[in-house]
Amino acid sequence: MLNQKSNKGLAIELYNSNDLTTILANTNIITARRKVYRFNFHSIDTYTLGFASVESSTQIVIGGGDVIEEEAILKPFLGSINIITEVNDLQTLTATHTEDLTTHTSDILTKQNLIKFSTNLETNSITTNNLESNGVNINTTSTDILTRLLALENP
Amino acid sequence: MQSSLDTIQNNIDLNTANILNKQNTITNTTNLECNNFNVNGVLNIEKNLFFDTIVIRRPTDFSGDFAYYIGIRVFQCWLNDSYILFDNANNLISYYTLWGDNELPVGFLGSSTALIYDNTIFNDYEVMSTENSSDIALIIKNIPLT
Numbered sequence A: 001m002l003n004q005k006s007n008k009g010l011a012i013e014l015y016n017s018n019d020l021t022t023i024l025a026n027t028n029i030i031t032a033r034r035k036v037y038r039f040n041f042h043s044i045d046t047y048t049l050g051f052a053s054v055e056s057s058t059q060i061v062i063g064g065g066d067v068i069e070e071e072a073i074l075k076p077f078l079g080s081i082n083i084i085t086e087v088n089d090l091q092t093l094t095a096t097h098t099e100d101l102t103t104h105t106s107d108i109l110t111k112q113n114l115i116k117f118s119t120n121l122e123t124n125s126i127t128t129n130n131l132e133s134n135g136v137n138i139n140t141t142s143t144d145i146l147t148r149l150l151a152l153e154n155p
Numbered sequence B: 001m002q003s004s005l006d007t008i009q010n011n012i013d014l015n016t017a018n019i020l021n022k023q024n025t026i027t028n029t030t031n032l033e034c035n036n037f038n039v040n041g042v043l044n045i046e047k048n049l050f051f052d053t054i055v056i057r058r059p060t061d062f063s064g065d066f067a068y069y070i071g072i073r074v075f076q077c078w079l080n081d082s083y084i085l086f087d088n089a090n091n092l093i094s095y096y097t098l099w100g101d102n103e104l105p106v107g108f109l110g111s112s113t114a115l116i117y118d119n120t121i122f123n124d125y126e127v128m129s130t131e132n133s134s135d136i137a138l139i140i141k142n143i144p145l146t
Helices: A042-044 A085-107 A142-153 B003-020 B113-117
Strands: A009-017 A035-039 A067-071 B053-057 B091-099 B128-130 B136-141
Touching: A067 B053, A085 B003, B091 B113, B113 B136
Parallel strands: A035 A067
Antiparallel strands: A009 B053, B053 B136, B091 B136
């Protein structure tokens, strides 16, 4: 909320203090005198405290009347664009990406398929604390083996 | 270029089909929830993409008249239903400055620039810069990384 006599031309900029030359987000420049300015980011949708019809210290004020409401700008200004330069750059990128995609296709085929219930696995070793087959726990401790042998001797 | 784009499209279609048979890849947009998270190397957290500083200034030197003063009644910044400037007021650093030399504070009317986030709303300004320069800026630093 600004003093109306001096607010034209002002903008709000967000920075990381490690770099006060790179704007992370900003607002448009104020061009009209109002009492209150509200600038929204996308997450305004997650705000749940309700909106105040007048200036408030506990709620975000609703737009309209003496309150200007605008969307904040997340991306910094990109500067002027030379179409020819951009097309040439795109051409170079396209060629590079074709090579990259061919490499990726090759790489993808060497990766593990999605493991699912029907996947047959063959591997060098498996280490686990619990292994079941057809609902039967396969317990291979020496105690268990001895128990099974005793059961065979004394049916 | 059209031929190149067609080739790319064919490769993309092939890769898409292949990718659907693969384990999902963890990217910088993936939300992870796991039991243990072990890092054998270095864990880097990119903090520079978060803001901790708010600047109010005239980036185009426009003011609409002969004066360039910045007067503020209250400044609110809401995040997740919290008024983060007021909540962190004790840790914030705020001052008027000239943007070209923005480490050096300059003068203002009012007792403290902290008044703009004390959650008290006045009809007139609580602080006002005294430098009549188009380069005038108000900086609020030390905001928790957001």
